[in-house]
Amino acid sequence: MRHAEEVTFGGSGLDRAAELRERPEELERAMADPDARAVLLWRGKPLVAEDALVRLPLGHPALEDAAPGRTLLGRENGAVVVAADLSGWEPEGGVPETLGGFSDTSEQAHPAVEGAAFADLRRVMTRLGPRDAELAATARALFGWHGSHGFCARCGAASEVALAGWQRVCPSCGARHFPRTDPVVIMLVTRGNSVLVGRAPGWPEGMYSCLAGFVEPGETIEAAVRREVREEVGVEVGRVGYLASQPWPFPASLMIGCHGEATSSDITLDPVEIEEALWLSREELADAFAGTHPKVWPARDGAIARFLLRNWLADRLD
Incomplete structure (x- = not known):
């Protein structure tokens, strides 16, 4: 990309x-x-x-x-x-x-x-x-x-700031701790002329975004994409490719934007994670960006989800 x-x-x-x-x-x-x-x-x-x-x-x-x-x-x-x-x-x-x-x-x-x-x-x-x-x-x-992270994860003692704010050191056991960044996959899942979007409970009315989830220990990015989509909406994903990334300091994530090609389309929700999910055609997504769709507006401006959706709509994922 x-x-x-x-x-x-x-x-x-x-x-x-x-x-x-x-x-x-x-x-x-x-x-x-x-x-x-x-x-x-x-x-x-x-x-x-x-x-x-x-x-x-x-x-x-x-x-x-x-x-x-x-x-x-x-x-x-x-x-x-x-x-x-x-x-x-x-x-x-x-x-x-x-x-x-x-x-x-x-x-x-x-x-x-x-x-x-x-x-x-x-x-x-x-x-x-x-x-x-x-x-x-x-x-x-x-x-x-x-x-x-004011306390040592090894012994529990209060730690001290070091390296001009880029490290914490435990004066008790000597452990050194570095800033935490959590990898999160965020998926532009498509099937033909349609893209998969969903919304979490508690989001503003009408807001839909790409699905996302944390990468688990021992898991590749590709595996995380397939697992998260399957767990959240029951859709199977085949080919996965990397698109772009975004630091997201709310509080400490690295959003790893991927393109996943769905091999199924039936949606089965995990209601704890997803309130609703649906497939949007390019034409429907264009209406959402234009503000004329009766139900959907696409993600928060500035978020990588909106970036990915807009570029798929413009056929600019290469």
């Missing part, structure tokens, strides 16, 4: 400056550079202004509310970019009930940063450029991992 990296979070060629993770003195000097910048997140929500991720000097007053330590994201134009976590800051108006939900339209403005606000990444991801999207996704995934 020649245009695979056009997917949201698909990558911007960011220099991640990985060598600085193991050189704390060199990193400290780089952070003292006046051109060094920080991106800020509050409970997973990046600080944005209009259609851009905000970058602040490391001495900016807003960083006084950040947790200790900075996570290295990479290097831009010769200067480092780090991430700062302001999750402990209390915004005026408190924490919204929609935080972490399917749709969080609330915004939190920090008093030290005029014209900017913390916004849900899923809501603004398509407005960000590739570089801003990659930085925001990386920071969100790393902070989410630190927030849920």
Whole structure:
């Protein structure tokens, strides 16, 4: 798929400056550079202004509310970019009930940063450029991992941040832990002129997407595609091919987009996983994208499912 990296979070060629993770003195000097910048997140929500991720000097007053330590994201134009976590800051108006939900339209403005606000990444991801999207996704995934992996999985002792935010070390048993990314297959399943879509319980009314599921230990990507489709809707899949991938930091997945060719069409639902599944013709999917289908609208804008469906509709899977 020649245009695979056009997917949201698909990558911007960011220099991640990985060598600085193991050189704390060199990193400290780089952070003292006046051109060094920080991106800020509050409970997973990046600080944005209009259609851009905000970058602040490391001495900016807003960083006084950040947790200790900075996570290295990479290097831009010769200067480092780090991430700062302001999750402990209390915004005026408190924490919204929609935080972490399917749709969080609330915004939190920090008093030290005029014209900017913390916004849900899923809501603004398509407005960000590739570089801003990659930085925001990386920071969100790393902070989410630190927030849920504060204790050693081997002995249970509290672990400590190392390698500029890219590792946790247990001071008790010496175990080293690295950021977690879970592989998830997401399948564009077709049969002739039709594509298989489904919806999970609790999704917004009318929203349908590609089927997806976690890759299990000891399982290939191809086997995971066939198993998940069979388990969720009872459809058998034959040939499987890779199309594209998408980092999905909600909280920590790598979506592996695949094309599966169905060898059966009868649908038998697993009601725990899937509320409804159906086959759509190209014409019906075109109506869904145009907003004229009476029942279906296709996936969240910015998600790889929408990317795959749109490219199948345009016959651009090569």
